[in-house]
Amino acid sequence: MGAIEDIYADLDADVPEPEFREAVERKVEEMGGLADEETAAMLIAHELSDDEIEGVADIEPGMEEAAFAAKVLRIGELRTFERDDEDREGRVVNLDVADETGHIRVAFWDDHAEAAVEELEAGDVLKIAGQPREGYNGLEVSASDAQPADIDIDVDLDEADSIGGLSLGQSDVSLTGIVLDTDSVRTFDRDDGSEGRVSNLTLGDETGRVRVTLWDDQTELVEELSPGTTVELVDAYVRERNGDLELHLNDRSSLDEVEADVEYVAETTPIGALEIDTTADIGGVVRSADPKRTFDRDDGSEGQVRNLRIQDDSGDIRVALWGEKADRDLGPGDEVQFTDVEIQDGWQDDLEASAGWQASIIALGSESTTRTAETDGAEESGSTGLDAFSGDGDPSSEGDEPAATDDQSADDAAPAATDDQSADDAAPGEPIEFTGTVVQAGDPVVLDNGTETMRVETSVDVHLGEEVTARGPASDGRLDADDIV
Numbered sequence: 427m428g429a430i431e432d433i434y435a436d437l438d439a440d441v442p443e444p445e446f447r448e449a450v451e452r453k454v455e456e457m458g459g460l461a462d463e464e465t466a467a468m469l470i471a472h473e474l475s476d477d478e479i480e481g482v483a484d485i486e487p488g489m490e491e492a493a494f495a496a497k498v499l500r501i502g503e504l505r506t507f508e509r510d511d512e513d514r515e516g517r518v519v520n521l522d523v524a525d526e527t528g529h530i531r532v533a534f535w536d537d538h539a540e541a542a543v544e545e546l547e548a549g550d551v552l553k554i555a556g557q558p559r560e561g562y563n564g565l566e567v568s569a570s571d572a573q574p575a576d577i578d579i580d581v582d583l584d585e586a587d588s589i590g591g592l593s594l595g596q597s598d599v600s601l602t603g604i605v606l607d608t609d610s611v612r613t614f615d616r617d618d619g620s621e622g623r624v625s626n627l628t629l630g631d632e633t634g635r636v637r638v639t640l641w642d643d644q645t646e647l648v649e650e651l652s653p654g655t656t657v658e659l660v661d662a663y664v665r666e667r668n669g670d671l672e673l674h675l676n677d678r679s680s681l682d683e684v685e686a687d688v689e690y691v692a693e694t695t696p697i698g699a700l701e702i703d704t705t706a707d708i709g710g711v712v713r714s715a716d717p718k719r720t721f722d723r724d725d726g727s728e729g730q731v732r733n734l735r736i737q738d739d740s741g742d743i744r745v746a747l748w749g750e751k752a753d754r755d756l757g758p759g760d761e762v763q764f765t766d767v768e769i770q771d772g773w774q775d776d777l778e779a780s781a782g783w784q785a786s787i788i789a790l791g792s793e794s795t796t797r798t799a800e801t802d803g804a805e806e807s808g809s810t811g812l813d814a815f816s817g818d819g820d821p822s823s824e825g826d827e828p829a830a831t832d833d834q835s836a837d838d839a840a841p842a843a844t845d846d847q848s849a850d851d852a853a854p855g856e857p858i859e860f861t862g863t864v865v866q867a868g869d870p871v872v873l874d875n876g877t878e879t880m881r882v883e884t885s886v887d888v889h890l891g892e893e894v895t896a897r898g899p900a901s902d903g904r905l906d907a908d909d910i911v
Contacts, residue, residue: 433464433468434446453466469555484527488558489558490557492567493554496523499524499548500522501521504517519543522596524581529596531595532567532568532572533561533567534569534572552574556568566597591633592673594665598663599662601658602631602657603636604654604690605627605655607628607786608625608652609627610625611625611645623645624645625648626648629673632688632691636671636673638675641674653788656685659673660682694707695708696739697737700777707764708767709763710738711761712736712761713734713742713865716734718732731747743777746780748780749783762788765786765788858897858899858905860897860905862880864892867889870904871888880903883907895911896909
């Protein structure tokens with residue numbers, strides 16, 4: 427038996443052999459001589475087989491061939507190259523395609539590459555056959571055939587250009603987002619003895635946030651960008667680290683400041699619903715801040731840590747800022763989100779949030795609202811009182827002196843003073859006026875002016891982070907408000 431007969435004999439499809447041979451001849455003609463009859467027969471067999479892969483997520487390196495349907499998301503630039511020992515020039519174009527299970531890059535070569543650039547556009551659905559392999563930016567498919575397919579694939583093209591639409595294996599990623607946080611540039615030694623540089627920043631948009639890793643010369647961008655800047659990222663690729671997706675830039679990528687209307691809305695877990703040995707995003711108003719402390723590690727190096735206490739409508743928690751994060755200028759009254767913090771068993775059996783290298787600190791502006799994520803088994807707490815991060819807002823905030831240590835609650839802190847006299851100096855029941863930031867919106871309300879706190883009895887509704895002035899008689903560090911403005 428010949429090769430075509432062998433392939434047909436192994437075919438698990440109800441197709442007469444004459445029709446199979448006709449399909450093979452058409453395939454050879456369509457491919458313009460780029461495939462012989464045996465290769466064409468294998469492609470037809472894949473198209474007719476009942477056991478082709480179910481989706482992009484099933485494609486794995488080492489497969490001899492994969493046949494699948496996918497929607498075109500982006501068409502890259504047609505590039506030319508010199509082939510070894512050949513006079514003619516090679517051509518290649520990369521397409522990002524996706525189905526409901528994931529994204530993958532597909533490389534089209536020579537005549538197929540030109541046809542892809544001239545005839546295809548984003549949104550087209552193709553039936554693709556090709557060989558999976560590990561490419562420069564991860565798994566990709568080298569296409570041997572692609573045909574239009576009348577198949578409905580539920581992939582939103584608009585979402586593909588957003589952070590929420592990212593998936594493993596995606597490359598040539600372009601999106602617009604807001605810089606939420608930046609890290610310092612770190613150096614490391616490569617195996618060849620050269621020195622490398624790496625840094626990270628966090629980007630956000632309406633669909634979520636993502637950590638971006640920059641290498642070598644690209645790290646200079648981190649020093650030029652500040653939180654709140656809107657940027658356009660072009661030609662990045664997706665990697666996975668510790669179970670989370672990251673975007674990586676290479677020497678072809680770009681990251682430029684742009685004017686665009688983008689908003690990041692922080693979603694947090696209520697502090698009162700946190701559980702030990704989990705990783706969470708939390709947010710609230712800084713209630714107190716300790717001075718930075720240094721310590722010696724076992725390896726002889728010096729480390730540093732700073733403790734804050736933040737509060738939302740459901741409770742409060744100590745947050746330990748490690749390393750360079752301890753240098754962040756945060757103080758009472760600042761509204762902040764901490765992402766990817768580890769919830770641990772802290773001092774006096776209290777929960778504590780640890781903000782290490784993987785965490786981001788996002789100072790929030792005042793342009794819109796923050797959502798609180800629903801938590802199984804927890805009472806929904808509504809808004810935390812934080813604000814969203816808008817590209818037009820100013821996320822920075824000047825820090826203040828600590829109001830209370832972590833061992834001392836705001837209720838136990840020293841009573842506050844007016845501009846002219848302290849509450850201790852005032853006679854019991856003497857009216858005073860106190861202006862401060864709301865660091866506790868419950869009963870009692872607690873105000874902080876940056877150096878002292880005041881407990882306020884009032885029926886007026888106030889919100890965390892709001893600056894108010896309370897007037898009324900004060901006694902023993904408590905003000906019975908006649909008026910709040």
